[in-house]
Amino acid sequence: MRFAETTVPGAFVIDPERFEDDRGFFARTWDTNEFERKGLNPRLVQASVSWNRSRGTLRGMHFQRSPHEEAKLVRCTAGAIFDVCVDLRPASRTYTRWVGVELAAENGNALYIPEGCAHGFLTLADRSEVSYQMSAFYSPEAAGGVRWDDPAFGIDWPEDVRVINDRDRSWPDFQAEVTG
Helix, strand or coil, X not given: CEEEECCCCCCEEEECCCEEECCEEECCCCCHHHHHHCCCCCCCCEEEEEXXXXXXXXXXXXEECCCCCCCEEEEEEECEEEEEEEECCCCCCCCCCEEEEEEECCCCCEEEEXXXXXXXXXXXXXXXXXEEEECCCCCHHHEEECCCCCXXXXXXXXXXXXXXXXXXXXXXXXXXXXXX
């Protein structure tokens, strides 16, 4: 596995290094020792999947408040997505900055999102499936989010948002979230 740190400290694009032959390929997608060597949280307690019918579907920007913060490992297993991590850690030198990467079934890459960051994605293909592995259990009372189009972040989404649910559309502005 190859780890490439992004512009948000602690967020990594992970290339599983495919070993190909006439049958197809094999790739390691998780290795606790490798994650520990990189200083990343190796704890996995929950895995989820989302299936998205249409291109232009947006999910996010989600996070869990302390003490239930979670690291996530996100991979696209069918189709393609633009995956985004927003740094919400006040002590971070990249506070309120974001990084976005294309994850696709074809490239097999994953994005590791550290604790204290918000996560969301936009589908770039119909019938996109996304797999998540999390370091903490989901805690409804700790669930939070910020608006996907909040000018405090200025996320440059590569396509128009066509499908978004009411909850994700109505997350508060970032300033309201941190001061409220």
